[in-house]
Amino acid sequence: QVQLVESGGGLVQAGGSLRLSCAASGDTFSKYAVEWFRQAPGKEREFVVRISASGGSTLYADSVKGRFTISRDNAKSTVYLQMNSLKPEDTAVYYCAAGPSYSMDYWGKGTLVTVSS
Numbered sequence: 001q002v003q004l005v006e007s008g009g010g011l012v013q014a015g016g017s018l019r020l021s022c023a024a025s026g027d028t029f030s031k032y033a034v035e036w037f038r039q040a041p042g043k044e045r046e047f048v049v050r051i052s053a054s055g056g057s058t059l060y061a062d063s064v065k066g067r068f069t070i071s072r073d074n075a076k077s078t079v080y081l082q083m084n085s086l087k088p089e090d091t092a093v094y095y096c097a098a099g100p101s102y103s104m105d106y107w108g109k110g111t112l113v114t115v116s117s
Helices: none
Strands: 002-007 010-013 016-026 034-037 047-050 056-061 066-072 078-083 092-099 110-117
Touching: 002 092, 016 034, 016 092, 034 066, 034 078, 047 066, 047 078, 047 092, 056 066, 078 092
Parallel strands: 010 110
Antiparallel strands: 002 016, 016 078, 034 047, 034 092, 047 056, 066 078, 092 110
16 A cells, blocks of 8 residues: 655746656656546646656657656655646646556546646
8 A cells, every 4th residue: 555645836927947756655656657547627637748667758649748847756755746847738736646557547636737838
């Protein structure tokens, strides 16, 4: 079992930056890949980015490629999402999820990111 808690959301102007954190507790965090998803008001949840258990492999959605950077510190059981050049369309609740493979078995409750124009 893994418990995930997201933090770092808030209100930022377009062009600004935020860093989200996903802190894990419970099982050995380094066994799990982590993904970030987001859900904007009235829209379906969408994939944002994935990082492998070791941190050696990442995959980004085209919509955030070049602007967002995912990283992890397994010693701190934390994954970070650095978001730069934010756009109003990035406004959403951001969720982190973890799983031993490609199935995300554990989810956090989300953190709200609001980007004003």
